[in-house]
Amino acid sequence: MDSALGTPAPEVGATRRSYLGWLTALCTAAAGAVLSVPLVRFLIYPMQTQTTEVKWSDAGPVSELQSITDPVQRTIKVEQVDGWRKSVLDKVVYVTKAPGGQLSVLSAVCPHLGCSVQWSATKHTFVCPCHTAVFQTDGSRVSGPAPRGMDSLAAEVQNGRLMVRYQYFRQLVPTKEVIGQVGAARKETRNA
Numbered sequence: 797m798d799s800a801l802g803t804p805a806p807e808v809g810a811t812r813r814s815y816l817g818w819l820t821a822l823c824t825a826a827a828g829a830v831l832s833v834p835l836v837r838f839l840i841y842p843m844q845t846q847t848t849e850v851k852w853s854d855a856g857p858v859s860e861l862q863s864i865t866d867p868v869q870r871t872i873k874v875e876q877v878d879g880w881r882k883s884v885l886d887k888v889v890y891v892t893k894a895p896g897g898q899l900s901v902l903s904a905v906c907p908h909l910g911c912s913v914q915w916s917a918t919k920h921t922f923v924c925p926c927h928t929a930v931f932q933t934d935g936s937r938v939s940g941p942a943p944r945g946m947d948s949l950a951a952e953v954q955n956g957r958l959m960v961r962y963q964y965f966r967q968l969v970p971t972k973e974v975i976g977q978v979g980a981a982r983k984e985t986r987n988a
């Protein structure tokens with residue numbers, strides 16, 4: 797129709813449709829963005845948290861361990877928290893007794909390249925089977941490529957049981973550096 801008779805020109809109609817199309821797309825995008833906020837927060841939750849609490853693993857009754865003369869191997873159960881996933885892992889540790897009778901706990905992970913250190917009752921030392929690093933009863937380094945002694949773990953007596961806080965340590969460095977711990981419970985640090 798002729799625009800002179802009051803009917804909108806074709807260009808005006810097309811412009812209006814185009815404008816409505818853009819407006820609809822904009823509203824849809826805005827609604828999508830608003831609705832996606834809870835999903836995004838859910839997905840990034842593990843990155844917004846920090847470790848604030850550590851669970852202890854049971855290494856056995858102190859009454860039994862107090863009678864040891866050589867280091868004894870214990871397999872402890874530790875809970876690993878990795879983002880949303882939780883798993884329970886078996887970890888090998890050694891309980892040793894100092895001359896004064898105090899119990900301590902050593903990680904069996906070799907600080908060289910991570911092999912599992914073994915106690916040799918005949919040699920009365922710890923020996924790593926991979927590259928023959930040797931450690932004393934208290935975990936201190938004797939020889940071999942390990943850059944430091946065996947790593948001690950925090951331990952304490954709770955209700956008559958020796959409880960251990962398992963941790964991972966950096967390998968190939970001369971000083972003990974924690975690089976992670978298992979059994980960590982996470983707690984949100986931001987306001988909800």
Ligand code: FES
Pocket residue numbers: 906907908909910911924925926927928929940941942
């Ligand atoms: S991994 Fe133990 S000595 Fe190399």
